[in-house]
Amino acid sequence: MRKENQNVVLLDCGDMFTKSKKPSELRAKTIARSMDLMKYDAVNLADEEVNMGLSFFTETATEFHMPMVSANVKFKKETDRKLLKTIIVKSLSGLKVGITGVTPEVFFKGDVSDKNNLIIDQDIHKALTSSVAEMKKEGADFTIALTHMSNEAARNFLQLNDVPGLSLAIGGHGRFLSPDAVKIKETYFVQNSASGEHLGVIKVRFNDKNVPVSLAYNDVTLSMDLPEEPKIAQIVKNFDLESIKIEEESRKTEDKVKEAEALKKVLDLKPEEFVKKMKGKEGQTVPLD
Template sequence: MKRRDFIEKTAASTALLSLGLSMSSFTSADVKHITILHTNDVHSHIDPFPADDPRNANMGGVSRRAALIDVIRKENPNVLLLDAGDIFQGTPYFNYYGGELEFKLMSMMKYDASTIGNHDFDNGVEGLYAQMPHAKFEFISSNYDFKNTVMDGLVKPYKIFNKDGIKIGVFGLGIQLDGLVDKLMYKETIFNDPVETAHDMVRILKKEQKCDLVICLSHLGYKYRDEPNKMCDLKLAEQTQDIDLIIGGHTHTFLDKPTIVKNKAGEDVLVNQVGCYGINLGRIDFYLNNDKTKSSQGKSIIV
């Protein structure tokens, strides 16, 4: 066994034990194992950083991410691959292709869904619309109302995935566009309150659709030290319930592992974000028993 593989396997075992669980706890056929892989704020970074980059030398790159995802899918076929927005803007690839390359590559990697970030409006709502035929994955945004734009009907408020008999409900939340994005870019897109929207989505996904896992793809930001009252992922977790995982974006926050937050019902919510530019791939593993009790572990994997 290679040294790196040994270290990763040992670290994973340690994480399980820290939750009071042994590896044997997950050998039963009655336990369902779901793996969530995720990215955020990739910002059109297709190539790895060059060897002489002062901060991220030889890190990232779509081909490396694709290879890593393929290895994980061979370990566990029950994988969801998600993105928390800001796919566009950041390299000449976007300036030249307008997002076509990004969507095509994500489709080749078999992303399941993405939410929409503020920079995904950088070529206007029409520019986003023009690239939609290249995306073979779902766009999910629950609090952006596109009814008076060309994007009407192309974005879903939520999506339910079924993996090994486990129902996984995914919804998306975008940041307030006013003051952040030129009005000419997002046109008549309406922003609705994220917390109120989350309550509605959770009611549908958990109460009505009986989802076993509920995931929020958020582009609200992890937290804001200079704006303590601004809505963010940590506040969203505290003010809602029945969300199992918030996958975040926007603030380019690097977390080695998910933050655990108590929701309004006193239950644990995982909040994770893996920085930016495709440098890391987030991995969250959920283990569900027959009675649908859950345990989880998570980490950030360097690409």
């Protein structure tokens, strides 16, 4: 993509990590390592990023230079705040692109780890409007909001709220694929799929005054037919090998726990209960030697 196009920004709406898919920490670090290699420009902070604990996230974000962004979520600890920016402004051959993100508070409820270490602005309209104004103040010609909502929720938000200066909203958290970009009021909107199954490609053309004159969207299915990138392929291979080791160690540990529990049950039996347990199917005592 970068070889064929001069000005490219690579973005993600969040939920890169998945606690439910084991081994979760190794998987998360593998994804972060791959994204660092692909040089992502901005990633919206969603609930799954902090679902394995804030300490794990901050360690991983620091190690792999994750460009996290959010208009409405902040970390309580001052030392962690440098890892999460309100906006990111990229300069591309005389053009400035501003990027921010929003994730509604409802996604940080339930079993989300370390949610007490987050400051979440419930008024995402106010937070987004403020961030767009900040991007414009820094000279952004084109502004993007990475939204962690469903397709319907994101569309409704844009229809019910005016966000002056917002050029494009990209929807995450869902498997709906936009057949094309739609314009809601003054903002373009597209929705991409989840789980890295598709790459949404948005092409924007500008006139000589850096004013966008057209926007087109198409979807690229990330199938096995695409050529492998050698470094990414090696990262995935290492993940597969390490996953097997972790699974084997986990199985051994589980077996030891089961053996210990079974032995404890036997040792806790009274003599008459033990003899009864050792009776054969036909009432014969099983030899104890």
